[in-house]
Amino acid sequence: MVAPESWQTKKDFATKRLSATTAPTTSFVKGKEMENPYNGKSTRLCLAFDIGTSFSSISYCILNPGEVPVIRNVDRFPRQHHADRIEKVPSVIYYDHAGKLWAIGAEILDPEINSEAADEGWIKVAWFKLLFGHKKAAKLSHHSPLPANKTKEDVLSDYLQYLYECSRDFIEDAHPDGVFLWKSLHGDAQFILSHPATWGGKQHDMLRGCMAQSGILPNSHMGRLAFVSEGEANLHYIMRHRHELGLDSDPKGDGVLVFDAGGGTIDIGSYNIIQWSPVVMEEMSVPESLMLGSHVLAVELRAMLDRVTDKREALHMYESFEQFTSSPVDQRIEEVHPEVVKMFDSCVSAVVQAINVQRKGNVSKLRTAFFLGGLSLGSRLCEKLVSRLRFMHIRVFRPEHLLGHAVSEGSISCYLNNHVIYRVARFTYGVKCTREFEQNDPEHQRRRRSAFVNPSGKVFLPNGYQAILKKGTRVSRDREFSWVFVHECNRKEETKTASCEVICYVGDLANPQWMDTEPGRVFYLTNLVPQLIGCKDKYRTLCAVRADVSNVPVFPLKRSAIHFTQAESARPFYRQKFWVVLSFGMTEMKAEVKWFEGNEERRSPANVIYEE
Incomplete structure (x- = not known):
């Protein structure tokens, strides 16, 4: 892969610096072994990119059949300012006004x-x-x-390509025969991208597009791209380093709280330890993600400073902010600015509330918390949170000396040996459906004006909602959820493809039935026709599932003479019956179509499409 032209046309000082910082071969090829040998049939390269709001990191692993994998971290970068190793590089790019890239990543650390x-x-x-x-x-x-x-996709593509080039340069310099090693492995490399817990299929599609745009992976090779949530990556990192953290006793049955304070969000997840050796865990609750990361708080501080005209008061605010986020005890000011105190008190309250949500129903199990991310252990904010957790009888670990590559290293660990076998459904997932009219159902009677007759002569009501997976359900990695799809149409040509939308319900009902109303909603009369207040805000389209169903058997049937004229009844209609199957157990949702031919089950892949 060739670097962008703007990377090749750096100023002379950048070129000179490259030769000065090239590392001696094998001097820093160190890593942490996994627990089990790699059972693949051929040698592969595994690369993990952790793109953070403020800083990013890279980890990699060379998988040799029969050998225990060793995860290594990239800690030297082309054109970095000094010869020291660095764990992370800034997530920053300099462009000129024409959109040409001039500096990126580690280069930003150079004062020149x-x-x-x-x-x-x-x-x-x-x-x-x-x-x-x-x-x-x-x-x-x-x-x-x-x-x-420049679009946001252009920027991310440039940065992904930079990380890829840094990985190549590091491996070629750090390993014996590194150039040959890279050439032989990069064409079939496995890539892992980590992301916040709140990201889903829409962002996955965006990341795939950026990987293709950067030239790293063609669209036809997206099977070599996997996704891991940052929370689970952190969890796997902790489990790999558990002995270094003093977690040698068997905590089977205990719960672990993972607290990650990043630049954009503070993510909180809880996991129950089912088995300690080998490690087997399950999600205890839906992870929480709060928009209270260091950058978010810094933006709020900037808004506060803009309102202040007195320079001394502005300095007081800034020093107070630093004290809450990073300043150690010996650099503290005597009196903290009250507005800054108020801001951080609100932050602490929001975090504690999120922790209490994680503890709901699991109070006795949650006994250990791990603090990761950019929050300094000596800061007031960290002290306040630790104090609250200890009041809840939760012991706190802050492995500051191990944090540089926590997410990227943990991503590879998670990909190779995922310890989490159960997850908790984030939402109620379902589909829009029609319901067969029932004469004795009061709700159906209220909706009778909207009833329609399908080709088979049955009366149905529109706007129904069928839940497939309810919020809070424990989902294993291999568990499938399906619903029957009976497709009736007038023309056989309409039986070639099928599509439906997967819709999330975010309301409070335990068993939602209708997409246009909920109990307690008011009816209005418009032109003497009852109109229901809509509940569109409660139902959000997650994605569309589209499939080729041309192989599913099609049955021509006669129409009912009761509801159709003689001429209409003479024309047949066509029916297909199949099931749409969804898997929610991994980071990505998967979809298939299944049907039966006699007693034999058949399956075909389906496409999951997320709208822009």
Whole structure:
């Protein structure tokens, strides 16, 4: 793969620096062994990229058949400013106004680069990860605007390509015969991308597109791309280093709280330890994700400073903020600014509330918490949170000396040997459906004006909702959920393809039945016709499932003479019956179509499509 032209045309000082920082062969090829030998048939390269809001990291593993895999971390980068090893590189890119890339990642740490950026008026793009998340997160990124001709996908593609090039350079320099090793393995490499717990299929599609745009993976090879949530990556990192953390006693039956304070969010997840050796775990509750990361709080601080005209008060606010987030005890100021105290008290309250949600029904099990991410152990914020947790009889671990590659290293560990066998459904998942009219059902009577007759002569009501998987359900990795799809149509040509939408219900009903109303909603009369207040905000389309069903048997049938004219009854209609099968147990949702030919089950893959 050839680096972008803008990377090849750096200033002279960048080229000189490259030769000065090239590492001696094998000097830093160290890593942590996994527990089980690799059972694959051929040698493979596994690369994990952790793209954080502020900083990013890379880990990799060379999988040799019959050998215990060793995870290694990239800690030297081309064109870095100094010869020391660095665990993470800034998630920052400098572009000129034409959109040409001039500096990226480790290069940003060079004062000369920043000086030239100021002289040339380059655009500094940071926090671009927030553009892909929640709308509230995307709004925060306006503090770091994109060049006029660059999209968020362009920026992420550039950064992914940078990480890929850094991986190549490191492996070629660090291993004996590294150039040959890279050439022989990179064409079939397995890639793992980590992401926040709130990201789903829409973001997965975006990441696939960026991997293709960057030239790392063609669209036809997306089977070599896997996704891991940052929370589970952190969990697997902790389990790999459990002996270094002093977790030698068997905590079977105990719960573990994983607290990750990043630049954009604070993510909180809880896991129950089913078995200790080998490790087997399950999710205890739906993970919480709070928009209270360090960058979010810094933006709030900036807004506070903009309202202050007194320079001394502004300095007081800034020092107070630093004390809450990073300053150690010996650098503390005597009196903290009250507005900053109020901001962080609100943050602590929100975090504690989220922890209590995780503890609901599991109070006696949650006994250990791990603090990861950029939050300093000596900060006031960390002290406040630790104090609250200890009050809940939860012991707290903060493995500060091990954190540099926690997510990227944990991503590979999770991919190779996933310890989490049960997850908790985030939402109620279902589909829009029709319900056969029942004369004695009061709700059906209220809806009789909307009834219609299908080709077989049965009376149905529209706007029904059929739950497939209810929120809070424990889901194993191999458990499937399905619903029957009876397709009736007038033309045989309409039986070639089928599609439906998977819809999430986010309301409070335990068993939602209708998509246009809920109990307690008011009826309005419009032109003397009852109109129901809609509940569209309670139902959100997650994705569409589309499948080729041309191999599913089609049966021509006669129409009912009761509901159709003689001419209409003379024309047949066509019916197909199949099941749409969904798997929710992994990070990605999978879909298939199944049907029966006699007693034999048949299956065919289906496409899961997320709208822009």
